[in-house]
Amino acid sequence: MRQLKTPVRRAAATAVVLLTMSALNAHLAYAGGAGSAAQTQTITSGSWKVTSSSTIITFPTSLSPSTPQYITVSNTGTLSLLGTTYSIIIAGVSTGTAAIKACSGTWNETAHTCSGSTSTIISGTTATSPVTSSTTTSGQYPANPTNTIRLQVSNSAAVVVALVVTLTLSVSRTQVRAATTTND
Amino acid sequence: MSRHTAHNESTRRSRRLAVGAAFAGLGLAITGIGVYAGLTATASNTSAQTVSSGNISLTMAASTGSVGFGQSITNLAPGDVVNRFVTLTNGGSLAAKDLTLAVSDATPTLLSTSGTKGLKVAVDSCSIAWVVAANSGTCAGTTTNLLASTFLSSLSSAATLVSGTVGASYNVRMSLTLPDQNETTSNGTLPGTTIQGLSAALTWTFSESQRDATTTNN
Numbered sequence: 241m242r243q244l245k246t247p248v249r250r251a252a253a254t255a256v257v258l259l260t261m262s263a264l265n266a267h268l269a270y271a272g273g274a275g276s277a278a279q280t281q282t283i284t285s286g287s288w289k290v291t292s293s294s295t296i297i298t299f300p301t302s303l304s305p306s307t308p309q310y311i312t313v314s315n316t317g318t319l320s321l322l323g324t325t326y327s328i329i330i331a332g333v334s335t336g337t338a339a340i341k342a343c344s345g346t347w348n349e350t351a352h353t354c355s356g357s358t359s360t361i362i363s364g365t366t367a368t369s370p371v372t373s374s375t376t377t378s379g380q381y382p383a384n385p386t387n388t389i390r391l392q393v394s395n396s397a398a399v400v401v402a403l404v405v406t407l408t409l410s411v412s413r414t415q416v417r418a419a420t421t422t423n424d
Numbered sequence: 425m426s427r428h429t430a431h432n433e434s435t436r437r438s439r440r441l442a443v444g445a446a447f448a449g450l451g452l453a454i455t456g457i458g459v460y461a462g463l464t465a466t467a468s469n470t471s472a473q474t475v476s477s478g479n480i481s482l483t484m485a486a487s488t489g490s491v492g493f494g495q496s497i498t499n500l501a502p503g504d505v506v507n508r509f510v511t512l513t514n515g516g517s518l519a520a521k522d523l524t525l526a527v528s529d530a531t532p533t534l535l536s537t538s539g540t541k542g543l544k545v546a547v548d549s550c551s552i553a554w555v556v557a558a559n560s561g562t563c564a565g566t567t568t569n570l571l572a573s574t575f576l577s578s579l580s581s582a583a584t585l586v587s588g589t590v591g592a593s594y595n596v597r598m599s600l601t602l603p604d605q606n607e608t609t610s611n612g613t614l615p616g617t618t619i620q621g622l623s624a625a626l627t628w629t630f631s632e633s634q635r636d637a638t639t640t641n642n
Contacts (some may be wrong), residue, residue, distance in 0.1 A: 270508050273634035275516060277484035278494040280627045285535060285545065285602060286499040287620035318499050318621070339571035412608040419503025419604065423561035424491050 288416045289317040290324050290382060290409045297393045299403040305336060307405070308352050308394040313409065317384035323374055323415040324381035326362040327408040330369035336397025338405050339363035347390055354392075357386075361391065374415070378415045456619055465513060474633035480634050486605065487511050487595060489556030502619070506592035507555045508560050512594040512630055518588040520632040524582035525571065530625040535602075536576045541619045547571035547585060548600040553595050573601070576624075582631060586621075590632050598628070 247307030268313060292313050297307035330338050340363070361380045364371035375381055382389050395403055475636050486492025490509035497506050515521050525547065529536035551565035570585040586594075607615050614620055 266483045268511050273478075273480050273518065274631060275480040275482035275514075275520065276629055276631040277512065278627050278629040279484060280491040280512075280530075280624050280625060281624065282496040282498075283500065283600070284498045284533065284623045285619055285621060286495070287609075287614065287618075288607075289609045289612040289614070296609055317609075358477050359617070408610055409612075410608050410610045413502055413604070413606040416501055419501055419505070421505040421507070422505045423509075423556060423559050 249296050260277060260387050274363075282294060284342070286319040287317040288321060288411045288413070290314065290321070290411050291316050292407055292409055295409075297405045297409045298424065299334075299395045299399050299405075301402055302399050305397055306395045306399055308392050309408070310347060310349050311340075311393060312350075312388050313382055313391055314388045315385050317411070318385050320384050320417040321411060321415055322383075322417060323376035323411075325372060325374040325410045326414070327370060327372040327410065327414070328362055328364060330364055330366050330371075330403065331406070332399065332403035333401035334366065334395060334397055334399045334403045336395045336399070336403075337363050337365050338393070338395045338403065340407070341392045341394065342389065343392070344379055347392060352392070358392075362408040376415075381424075425528065432470055437634060452610040478516065478518035478634075480514070481513055482520070482630060482632050483513045484510050484630060485513075485556055485578045487556060489630070490561075493598075497600065500602045501526060502588050502602050502606075505601045508598045508600070509561060510596050510598065511553075512596055513593050514590050516632050519635040519637055521588055522584060523570075523586035523594070523635050524631045525579065525580040526586050526629045526631070527576050527579040528627045528629070529576070530627070531623060533622040533624060534619055535622045535624040536626065537617075539575045539577045541603065541605055541617075541625065541641045543576045544573045544601050545571070545576060545579070546601075548597045548599070550595040550597065563595075563597075570596070571597070577585065582629075585630075587630075589635070 249379065267278050290313060293311050297311065312322075326340060326398075328338065328340070340361045341358045342361055343354035343358050344355055345354055347354055359380065361375055362371055362373040379389065393405060393407075395405075426556055473586070486494060492508055492510050498507070512523070517617035527536070527545070547570040548563075549568045549570050550563035551568070555562045555564065571583060574583065602619070605619060607618055608621060609615065609620075
């Protein structure tokens with residue numbers, strides 16, 4: 241370590257030491273004594289989402305009722321649901337009724353039959369479009385996270401000009417499981 | 425020969441003078457010291473005085489039957505309430521005052537920054553240990569509210585739970601809730617500024633200060 245040779249340097253060094261000690265004393269005086277206890281915790285919020293494998297279903301021009309089509313509706317959120325709202329906009333020219341139906345069993349997507357009973361979730365015509373329907377019926381929406389259901393989209397009559405059914409699936413807070421209180 | 429004898433005699437005289445001067449100087453020095461030292465007297469305690477500094481210590485542990493803060497809270501829906509129970513112990517030798525609570529979030533989101541949609545916490549204390557079992561938490565003693573339900577966004581700076589003297593221990597219930605609120609998702613798309621699917625890494629910090637300094641005359 242380099243020696244301090246001159247009186248000026250010694251004086252400067254002494255001043256620095258004294259100032260540092262003074263600052264430390266002042267800090268201690270203001271800090272006083274304090275105790276604390278801390279712990280970390282991770283918290284996440286859930287989500288409610290339903291998606292469809294296709295939101296635009298097109299029925300081409302045909303002289304007879306169109307061939308039904310199928311969509312998969314999934315619960316892609318993390319919370320269980322109590323229901324889902326289906327909305328459809330029907331555009332085109334057809335005298336038929338467009339409908340989305342659920343099957344209590346399994347759809348035969350070749351024969352277009354249901355192994356159980358069918359139920360209509362929503363239906364409408366170009367005249368009544370847009371149509372909105374909320375359902376709380378089991379099997380008509382994917383109740384739990386990762387659940388999927390298979391639905392049939394059909395049109396009951398000939399299509400003069402291509403019929404386009406635009407589907408919107410929405411979920412509001414009221415369609416999510418009820419709040420809970422946990423004590424643990 | 426006589427010249428040589430005279431020379432020796434001169435040398436001896438010089439040496440005697442030098443030695444004499446040295447003794448004289450030494451004598452003066454000793455005398456001088458005696459004059460300046462004077463007489464001294466001291467008094468000291470016969471047994472050493474013991475002085476020790478006090479300390480304050482605050483610890484936190486999960487209450488019996490509770491997982492405390494150690495377990496994550498996941499998948500909260502609006503309106504959900506999660507109660508966790510911890511015991512605060514004031515274990516130092518000094519009395520403490522002004523118990524406070526502050527919360528920080530290592531990964532801030534609306535959960536901890538929103539004063540309208542974010543998480544809220546209420547703090548209650550039971551005069552005896554909470555009974556936590558089978559998804560129930562009950563206080564068989566007296567319940568005291570230490571903090572009304574408060575948004576975490578307001579707890580980035582410490583809030584006072586106990587003003588003045590802090591007791592030896594507190595049986596605390598932390599009631600965490602995500603305020604009920606409505607959001608609608610369409611085709612899986614979350615609304616802007618959503619409260620859904622967020623995560624917070626919270627640090628709960630309880631603090632206390634030492635009692636006021638005192639002056640003792642005894």
